[in-house]
Amino acid sequence: MSEVIYTPPAAGPTQRSPIVAFNLRMFREKPLGAIGGVIFFVFLFCGVFADVLAPYGVNETDMFHRLESPSLDFPMGTDHLGRDVLSRILIGAQLSMIVGFLAAGLATVISIVLGIVSGYVGGKTDMLIQRFVDAWMTFPDLVLLIVVISIVGPGIPQIVIILGLLYGIAGSRIVRGAVVSVRENMYTHAAQSMGARTLYILWHHILPNVMPVVIVLFTTRVGAVILAEAGLSFLGLGIPPPTPTWGSMLSGTGRTYMYLGPWLALAPGLCLTIVVYAINVYGDALRDLLDPRMRGSR
Amino acid sequence: MSEQEGDNLVSVRNLKVHFPVTGGVLQRTIGHVPAVNGVSFDLKRGETFSLVGESGCGKSTTALAVLRMQPVTDGQIIFNGVDVTHFNARQMRPIRRGMQMVYQDPFGSLNPRMKVADIIGEPLKVHHLAADRKVFRARIRELMDLVGLLPDMADRYPHEFSGGQRQRIGIARALALDPELIICDEPVSALDVSIQAQVVNLLMDLQARLGLTYLFIAHDLSVVRHISHRVGVMYLGQLVEVSSRDELFNSPKHPYTRALLDAVPVANPEIEARRPHKLITGEVPSVRNPPPGCPFHPRCPDAKSMCRQIKPVLQAVGTASVSCHLYDP
Numbered sequence: 001m002s003e004v005i006y007t008p009p010a011a012g013p014t015q016r017s018p019i020v021a022f023n024l025r026m027f028r029e030k031p032l033g034a035i036g037g038v039i040f041f042v043f044l045f046c047g048v049f050a051d052v053l054a055p056y057g058v059n060e061t062d063m064f065h066r067l068e069s070p071s072l073d074f075p076m077g078t079d080h081l082g083r084d085v086l087s088r089i090l091i092g093a094q095l096s097m098i099v100g101f102l103a104a105g106l107a108t109v110i111s112i113v114l115g116i117v118s119g120y121v122g123g124k125t126d127m128l129i130q131r132f133v134d135a136w137m138t139f140p141d142l143v144l145l146i147v148v149i150s151i152v153g154p155g156i157p158q159i160v161i162i163l164g165l166l167y168g169i170a171g172s173r174i175v176r177g178a179v180v181s182v183r184e185n186m187y188t189h190a191a192q193s194m195g196a197r198t199l200y201i202l203w204h205h206i207l208p209n210v211m212p213v214v215i216v217l218f219t220t221r222v223g224a225v226i227l228a229e230a231g232l233s234f235l236g237l238g239i240p241p242p243t244p245t246w247g248s249m250l251s252g253t254g255r256t257y258m259y260l261g262p263w264l265a266l267a268p269g270l271c272l273t274i275v276v277y278a279i280n281v282y283g284d285a286l287r288d289l290l291d292p293r294m295r296g297s298r
Numbered sequence: 299m300s301e302q303e304g305d306n307l308v309s310v311r312n313l314k315v316h317f318p319v320t321g322g323v324l325q326r327t328i329g330h331v332p333a334v335n336g337v338s339f340d341l342k343r344g345e346t347f348s349l350v351g352e353s354g355c356g357k358s359t360t361a362l363a364v365l366r367m368q369p370v371t372d373g374q375i376i377f378n379g380v381d382v383t384h385f386n387a388r389q390m391r392p393i394r395r396g397m398q399m400v401y402q403d404p405f406g407s408l409n410p411r412m413k414v415a416d417i418i419g420e421p422l423k424v425h426h427l428a429a430d431r432k433v434f435r436a437r438i439r440e441l442m443d444l445v446g447l448l449p450d451m452a453d454r455y456p457h458e459f460s461g462g463q464r465q466r467i468g469i470a471r472a473l474a475l476d477p478e479l480i481i482c483d484e485p486v487s488a489l490d491v492s493i494q495a496q497v498v499n500l501l502m503d504l505q506a507r508l509g510l511t512y513l514f515i516a517h518d519l520s521v522v523r524h525i526s527h528r529v530g531v532m533y534l535g536q537l538v539e540v541s542s543r544d545e546l547f548n549s550p551k552h553p554y555t556r557a558l559l560d561a562v563p564v565a566n567p568e569i570e571a572r573r574p575h576k577l578i579t580g581e582v583p584s585v586r587n588p589p590p591g592c593p594f595h596p597r598c599p600d601a602k603s604m605c606r607q608i609k610p611v612l613q614a615v616g617t618a619s620v621s622c623h624l625y626d627p
Binding site: 028186189192195196200204292 | 390406407412421425455541570
């Protein structure tokens with residue numbers, strides 16, 4: 001039997017830790033995604049250490065410096081009560097990150113669980129879950145939010161749970177689609193035929209192969225949830241004032257004093273845009289780099 | 299079919315696999331498709347038994363039923379003397395160590411996110427047979443060596459391999475548990491012709507070294523002729539002829555077998571142009587509405603009036619078994 005076997009080139013020295021190597025690869029192969037990641041981690045850092053970083057108290061008013069444009073003392077200006085916008089943005093970042101991550105995380109977990117059960121088990125279970133999802137999606141999101149918030153009152157946990165459920169159940173459809181296509185692959189069949197248990201197959205075959213979809217789902221959800229929270233704050237159903245969130249800053253003082261102090265709307269608006277964009281490009285880069293087939297390609 | 303049971307690794311008795319047809323809003327069962335309708339055969343230890351036939355004739359379904367990956371409607375599957383027809387998933391787990399499968403598609407059958415070592419070693423992990431990492435790696439090296447892959451490539455991903463190499467990975471995975479039976483579902487039909495011979499020879503080589511039994515599913519008759527000891531010809535969910543390889547290829551009995559063999563082109567164009575072609579006319583009838591009598595009679599050049607009414611059964615004709623009224627005593 002003549003055999004032509006490709007001889008692999010000798011692997012280069014890889015003494016670096018895998019995490020460092022992965023990040024270097026990201027900068028080399030996906031510079032935009034890497035920048036997104038850096039921006040995202042800067043915001044995360046600011047959110048976590050907001051209490052230390054904020055130069056002024058969040059609700060510290062200063063009647064002598066009202067509606068001041070950005071200066072060295074107040075890098076992002078002050079609002080109509082003389083509160084420092086930068087400090088409020090930092091604390092707002094904290095809340096946006098908490099709400100964004102918890103709600104998007106909850107949504108993703110719900111999507112994965114529902115999607116995998118529905119897609120992998122199939123049959124009647126699939127039909128029941130999907131009809132439930134259909135019914136759920138016919139509710140207007142806003143009405144549901146208003147009803148629930150008016151019953152339980154506004155607050156971070158309520159908002160996280162409601163937004164998580166809303167986006168999670170809707171997103172399960174996307175995960176289900178991916179699961180159905182992965183389930184049909186012969187490697188799933190091979191695992192079944194060698195006697196693997198369902199949980200093993202879900203963990204080793206289904207989940208890794210729906211990960212690209214899940215990562216994109218999560219990163220888009222983080223942005224969507226931050227925006228949804230802003231929308232809720234606009235309606236007065238978000239986290240109650242005077243606690244600053246980007247949404248309430250944008251819709252409250254930002255809108256009212258837009259002509260007198262455009263920085264009031266620009267600061268939270270730009271932060272929101274930048275963070276959402278950064279998370280999205282970072283997620284896309286992660287998705288591509290985690291795929292072994294994309295190694296070495298751009 | 300009068301061999302002693304001890305020689306048979308697998309016995310399939312009157313196997314029926316019917317797929318439900320559902321319809322309406324409530325997805326009620328409104329009918330059945332008899333994909334496999336009363337198939338019986340034996341696999342002797344160490345032999346290669348091939349199932350051939352057109353697409354849709356039920357050969358893959360038969361193989362899946364033997365693996366118990368397909369619900370069996372009726373009949374018996376006896377593996378190693380044990381009737382496994384009604385075993386549940388937990389009871390099947392230890393049995394599955396003895397039967398493994400090699401798939402047709404070398405691309406879809408390997409998880410693109412797993413390293414080759416983990417793919418080949420997956421059966422060991424599933425059955426908790428790798429005591430520690432060292433034993434595991436040693437076994438992987440041994441298996442890769444066995445199928446002609448460089449053990450140094452164990453930490454690569456499937457997409458870095460060619461089709462033939464991937465099929466070798468699939469074979470190594472099937473061998474990991476030292477099975478007795480390997481079901482090959484068209485293992486070479488997705489490969490380049492130049493690679494097909496390599497993989498077929500590898501399979502034959504492994505059989506000689508490890509004493510494997512193959513249930514080989516194929517439609518390429520030249521491959522079947524090369525690898526098989528015995529061949530079963532399927533048509534519309536039934537076996538129409540079972541015979542040894544030489545007998546089948548030298549003196550085919552059933553009109554369908556003859557037509558199949560006639561359809562294989564001869565490499566020499568002059569002979570090809572002159573030789574008589576007995577093409578079968580018509581289409582394969584719907585499995586859902588099989589014709590009465592012999593399933594092949596609407597296309598059979600030798601059909602008699604009896605063939606339209608009475609369904610023939612497998613009967614011994616010389617050393618072969620044929621289900622055709624032409625051979626009625």
